[in-house]
Amino acid sequence: xxxxxxxxxxxxxxxxxxxxxxxxxxxxxxxxxxxxxxxxxxxxxxxxxxxxxxxxxxxxxxxxxxxxxxxxxxxxxxxxxxxxxxxxxxxxxxxxxxxxxxxxxxxxxxxxxxxxxxxxxxxxxxxxxxxxxxxxxxxxxxxxxxxxxxxxxxxxxxxxxxxxxxxxxxxxxxxxxxxxxxxxxxxxxxxxxxxxxxxxxxxxxxxxxxxxxxxxxxxxxxxxxxxxxxxxxxxxxxxxxxxx
Numbered sequence: 001x002x003x004x005x006x007x008x009x010x011x012x013x014x015x016x017x018x019x020x021x022x023x024x025x026x027x028x029x030x031x032x033x034x035x036x037x038x039x040x041x042x043x044x045x046x047x048x049x050x051x052x053x054x055x056x057x058x059x060x061x062x063x064x065x066x067x068x069x070x071x072x073x074x075x076x077x078x079x080x081x082x083x084x085x086x087x088x089x090x091x092x093x094x095x096x097x098x099x100x101x102x103x104x105x106x107x108x109x110x111x112x113x114x115x116x117x118x119x120x121x122x123x124x125x126x127x128x129x130x131x132x133x134x135x136x137x138x139x140x141x142x143x144x145x146x147x148x149x150x151x152x153x154x155x156x157x158x159x160x161x162x163x164x165x166x167x168x169x170x171x172x173x174x175x176x177x178x179x180x181x182x183x184x185x186x187x188x189x190x191x192x193x194x195x196x197x198x199x200x201x202x203x204x205x206x207x208x209x210x211x212x213x214x215x216x217x218x219x220x221x222x223x224x225x226x227x228x229x230x231x232x233x234x235x236x237x238x239x240x241x242x243x244x
Contacts (some may be wrong), residue, residue, distance in 0.1 A: 074097070111127065112135075145189040161179050
């Protein structure tokens with residue numbers, strides 16, 4: 001009788017252990033394969049948060065977003081000082097909003113827009129924005145690195161302060177100055193797909209892979225430094241914001 005009891009207890013313990021092990025395996029699978037609200041090591045360590053641009057920027061009206069995009073794309077101009085249409089030497093993009101003529105000119109004409117005129121270029125840009133947000137302008141990382149942080153700040157209802165560019169090299173930059181004292185909300189994005197690191201004022205280092213190519217937003221204190229890991233140099237656009 002005692003032997004049977006011992007055997008029964010042993011079987012029950014083995015079953016319990018199997019259930020616990022299965023649960024742990026499921027939890028581990030969920031952790032590594034499913035998104036959640038758990039803090040990443042980046043956010044937990046430095047309050048640095050990776051942010052995509054599409055979700056909240058899409059709430060901005062064309063009247064707010066398009067002037068920022070135009071400034072980054074062409075300096076807000078359809079023509080240069082000599083009256084020539086502004087062109088991208090590396091593609092068929094033209095005009096104030098750098099519309100890809102090879103992809104969009106015929107379609108724009110069918111809708112009544114001549115993208116070679118400032119009025120038509122802007123009209124078709126507005127059509128594209130209403131149709132698909134910033135998607136048309138996201139392929140050019142140099143441009144996106146300019147307008148991405150600014151539009152993110154505007155989407156949060158804050159006021160962008162004067163931004164500036166920093167050239168990252170393999171050695172750490174000097175401490176990055178901010179226009180306000182104490183902790184400041186800062187958005188930034190590289191203008192090329194590079195892997196880089198940021199060191200916060202407390203000495204913690206976070207690595208950002210080039211394939212992520214998203215603008216980053218964080219509350220930072222003065223004393224932030226950057227360096228690039230997979231290039232000789234790279235430009236990063238930094239835009240502080242006024243939150244109050």
